[in-house]
Amino acid sequence: MLNKYARAFFTRVLTPFAAFLLRRGVSPDAVTLIGTAGVVAGALVFFPRGEFFWGTIVITLFVFSDLVDGNMARQAGISSRWGAFLDSTLDRVADSAIFGGLALWYAGKGDDNILCAVAIFCLASGQVVSYTKARGEAIGLPVAVNGLVERAERLVISLVAAGLSGLAAFGVPGVEILLPIALWIVAAGSAVTLGQRVVTVRREAAEADAAGSAGSGGTAGSGGRPSGAGAA
Numbered sequence: 118m119l120n121k122y123a124r125a126f127f128t129r130v131l132t133p134f135a136a137f138l139l140r141r142g143v144s145p146d147a148v149t150l151i152g153t154a155g156v157v158a159g160a161l162v163f164f165p166r167g168e169f170f171w172g173t174i175v176i177t178l179f180v181f182s183d184l185v186d187g188n189m190a191r192q193a194g195i196s197s198r199w200g201a202f203l204d205s206t207l208d209r210v211a212d213s214a215i216f217g218g219l220a221l222w223y224a225g226k227g228d229d230n231i232l233c234a235v236a237i238f239c240l241a242s243g244q245v246v247s248y249t250k251a252r253g254e255a256i257g258l259p260v261a262v263n264g265l266v267e268r269a270e271r272l273v274i275s276l277v278a279a280g281l282s283g284l285a286a287f288g289v290p291g292v293e294i295l296l297p298i299a300l301w302i303v304a305a306g307s308a309v310t311l312g313q314r315v316v317t318v319r320r321e322a323a324e325a326d327a328a329g330s331a332g333s334g335g336t337a338g339s340g341g342r343p344s345g346a347g348a349a
């Protein structure tokens with residue numbers, strides 16, 4: 118939903134900055150790499166120590182690079198398959214650091230095994246949600262569903278809650294509860310999203326296989342499997 122409705126707004130806001138970076142000779146790949154490094158550093162330096170406010174500030178400063186890199190590539194007319202691969206792959210690295218950092222906090226001084234498990238579930242389910250789309254598309258299906266909780270929702274819900282929870286360190290009362298609530302929401306939302314995507318891929322695969330069989334005169338043949346279907 119955010120991807121659909123907020124992207125246009127951020128594209129307008131970030132376009133001048135993207136143009137500025139291009140004029141300074143910065144490449145989209147450099148923005149992708151530096152942005153990811155900043156998110157990973159913010160998450161793994163601050164979150165395991167329970168410093169949620171500063172961790173969220175650092176992550177927020179860098180996470181928008183994920184919207185700037187593609188904007189730069191499009192403005193410069195240099196969008197590439199390599200760039201798409203690098204962007205998506207490093208998204209997974211950044212997400213691992215964010216939820217891994219939270220899990221490390223709960224495994225250590227945060228001392229809550231259940232929330233540690235929920236944070237790990239958020240990490241793993243987010244990766245699997247993204248994988249369903251990548252794998253479905255790799256076998257030639259449209260995967261025409263985004264689902265309830267995409268990456269933008271996972272990040273916004275978790276980071277807003279982490280940032281506000283971090284205000285506890287400045288004496289704001291009652292805010293610590295926000296992060297656990299957010300983690301449960303992201304976990305449940307990711308599970309629903311996974312279900313939505315799996316159901317869609319199953320339907321699309323059945324339709325594509327049926328169309329393939331009809332096209333080949335109903336013989337067993339390859340069953341209409343696209344050539345990439347066996348790839349890992």
Ligand SMILES: CCCCCCCC/C=C\CCCCCCCC(=O)OC[C@H](COP(=O)(O)O[C@@H]1[C@H](O)[C@H](OP(=O)(O)O)[C@@H](O)[C@H](O)[C@H]1O)OC(=O)CCCCCCC/C=C\CCCCCCCC
Binds near residue numbers: 120124173177
């Ligand atoms: C007192 C204050 C304390 C707290 C201060 C902190 C406030 C700041 C908190 C949070 C800010 C969070 C910002 C998060 C921004 C996220 C931006 C982003 O990176 O979005 C990425 C997303 C997807 O991009 P891609 O197409 O490159 O990625 C694809 C995606 O990963 C797919 O994954 P899937 O969805 O399938 O799981 C992959 O399949 C695919 O491979 C991959 O290519 O981009 C977007 O979705 C664009 C829209 C971004 C919308 C951002 C909205 C931010 C809005 C508000 C945040 C500010 C809230 C302030 C609250 C203040 C509270 C006091």
Ligand SMILES: Nc1ccn([C@@H]2O[C@H](COP(=O)(O)O)[C@@H](O)[C@H]2O)c(=O)n1
Binds near residue numbers: 186198199200204
């Ligand atoms: N280093 C990069 C990063 C991205 N791209 C292209 O942008 C697309 C992603 O756009 P976002 O707005 O989501 O960042 C990606 O699919 C590539 O086409 C690039 O070329 N190089």
Ligand SMILES: [Mg+2]
Binds near residue numbers: 185204
């Ligand atoms: Mg990007």
Ligand SMILES: [Mg+2]
Binds near residue numbers: 183204
């Ligand atoms: Mg990205």
